[in-house]
Amino acid sequence: MATNAxxxxxxxxxxxxxxxxxxxxxxxxxxxxxxxxxxxxxGQIDRGVQAAVGLxxxxxxxxxxxxxxxxxxxxxxxxxxxxxxxxxRALRYIGLVLGIxxxxxxxxxxxxxxxxxxxxxxxxxPDEILPVTGYFLDVFLLLLPCYYLMVVTNAVFRAxxxxxxxxxxxxxxxxxxxxxxxxxxxxxxxxxxxxxKGVAWATFFSVTASTVFNVCMLHRYGLLKRxxxxxxxxxxxxxxxxxxxxxxxGGMQLLWHLGxxxxxxxxxxxxxxNVNALAGMTAGMRVESLLFLPAFAFxxxxxxxxxxxxxxGRKDEALRIALRLIGIACGSMTVVAxxxxxxxxxxSAFLAPEPAVARQAVNYLIYNLLSIPFTxxxxxxxxxxxxxxxxxxxxxxxxxxxxxxxLPIAYTLGHWVWQDAEGVYLAMLISQVFQSTAMMYILxxxxxxxxxxxxxxxxxxxxxxxxxxxxxxxxxxxxxxAV
Numbered sequence: 001m002a003t004n005a006x007x008x009x010x011x012x013x014x015x016x017x018x019x020x021x022x023x024x025x026x027x028x029x030x031x032x033x034x035x036x037x038x039x040x041x042x043g044q045i046d047r048g049v050q051a052a053v054g055l056x057x058x059x060x061x062x063x064x065x066x067x068x069x070x071x072x073x074x075x076x077x078x079x080x081x082x083x084x085x086x087x088x089r090a091l092r093y094i095g096l097v098l099g100i101x102x103x104x105x106x107x108x109x110x111x112x113x114x115x116x117x118x119x120x121x122x123x124x125x126p127d128e129i130l131p132v133t134g135y136f137l138d139v140f141l142l143l144l145p146c147y148y149l150m151v152v153t154n155a156v157f158r159a160x161x162x163x164x165x166x167x168x169x170x171x172x173x174x175x176x177x178x179x180x181x182x183x184x185x186x187x188x189x190x191x192x193x194x195x196x197k198g199v200a201w202a203t204f205f206s207v208t209a210s211t212v213f214n215v216c217m218l219h220r221y222g223l224l225k226r227x228x229x230x231x232x233x234x235x236x237x238x239x240x241x242x243x244x245x246x247x248x249x250g251g252m253q254l255l256w257h258l259g260x261x262x263x264x265x266x267x268x269x270x271x272x273x274n275v276n277a278l279a280g281m282t283a284g285m286r287v288e289s290l291l292f293l294p295a296f297a298f299x300x301x302x303x304x305x306x307x308x309x310x311x312x313g314r315k316d317e318a319l320r321i322a323l324r325l326i327g328i329a330c331g332s333m334t335v336v337a338x339x340x341x342x343x344x345x346x347x348s349a350f351l352a353p354e355p356a357v358a359r360q361a362v363n364y365l366i367y368n369l370l371s372i373p374f375t376x377x378x379x380x381x382x383x384x385x386x387x388x389x390x391x392x393x394x395x396x397x398x399x400x401x402x403x404x405x406x407l408p409i410a411y412t413l414g415h416w417v418w419q420d421a422e423g424v425y426l427a428m429l430i431s432q433v434f435q436s437t438a439m440m441y442i443l444x445x446x447x448x449x450x451x452x453x454x455x456x457x458x459x460x461x462x463x464x465x466x467x468x469x470x471x472x473x474x475x476x477x478x479x480x481x482a483v
Contacts, residue, residue, distance in 0.1 A: 054282025069250030083311025105148025280360020299383030
């Protein structure tokens with residue numbers, strides 16, 4: 001496992017970017033198949049189950065906010081540490097984030113169980129699908145501690161450029177999910193048909209299998225041992241930087257996914273055709289994710305490479321990586337979106353067998369395919385800011401785009417002007433244009449480099465190897481020693 005930064009010419013090269021990006025693009029494809037399979041199987045049962053899957057899938061992201069925040073903080077801290085050649089500090093951060101993830105997952109599970117019905121009431125779940133939605137929520141809440149561990153461990157591997165391990169982990173999850181979805185959801189392969197309950201437990205089994213694999217890989221790579229978990233004194237002094245990165249990221253994730261839940265609530269309470277709109281939106285999002293999720297691959301690649309470059313003190317290289325990634329991501333995904341456009345009708349019909357639901361899915365996809373260049377650009381820029389530790393910028397822009405642009409326009413158009421779901425879809429397009437423009441301004445005009453650890457850690461040092469951050473290394477002495 002490499003601990004030193006790559007030469008400058010290697011980090012920003014298209015080959016290096018591609019070597020890190022392609023496994024994560026494939027990984028996102030497996031994520032897509034998981035969501036696609038869930039929605040397709042749910043649609044074969046009935047539209048109420050399909051709508052419930054959409055609501056609870058989006059709600060699951062809300063419950064995973066802290067996991068994603070901790071994962072984002074770990075990518076910044078670990079990638080910058082390895083970029084600076086500080087292996088021991090990186091390993092201690094790994095132990096710290098694993099502990100935080102497991103504890104937080106258990107706490108959120110308890111919280112979710114206590115306020116289950118209040119949460120469903122906030123979602124404005126229609127009465128006809130309330131029992132099914134409640135069952136899905138029960139199973140997903142039970143899964144949270146395991147899910148938290150899976151998210152954090154995948155981030156730990158990515159931060160070290162071990163991107164093939166999260167790829168294998170996601171492939172396992174996709175395979176188990178498909179087998180159990182078709183088997184227990186529809187009764188294929190000679191297995192008992194449990195209907196919507198089988199779909200819910202398919203997610204449970206798939207995430208559990210993925211997490212077990214990740215834990216085994218941690219042990220195999222020597223990352224899960226007694227020395228990995230830092231002493232309390234070190235943890236107290238290491239935590240501030242992790243919190244500095246994770247807190248804005250968590251706040252952004254919270255407001256972002258709350259915004260999506262409000263958007264679902266706006267759709268669910270539309271004056272006309274609300275259940276079809278909700279089911280169509282769910283189906284459309286699964287088709288869109290074929291383009292949307294690869295943007296996460298570029299997001300994660302940006303965080304790794306920018307973190308490594310800034311850890312090694314190479315700001316110019318970090319900017320060069322950022323601009324190249326944006327060009328590659330937007331160009332490639334726009335071409336794919338154009339190629340997909342002629343197939344949105346059959347794709348929607350395949351995923352949503354009921355004609356009224358399929359029509360809603362088509363309308364959703366038309367607006368969101370138009371937004372692909374803006375969506376991909378803003379997501380890639382979010383990863384770049386994550387690697388630099390500048391998540392405060394992502395928090396400000398994403399939150400503003402959701403709460404000051406998307407939701408007010410969606411409610412106004414959906415409930416008062418057009419009184420249907422098309423107003424919601426147009427609001428999503430407008431907000432993505434605003435979001436990508438603001439993030440690009442920050443990249444080019446603001447000093448986002450200053451949020452990286454290495455600037456503070458190595459002040460007064462001749463080289464990164466000579467010292468680490470005063471609060472982390474040298475906790476037992478007054479001398480700054482290399483770690």
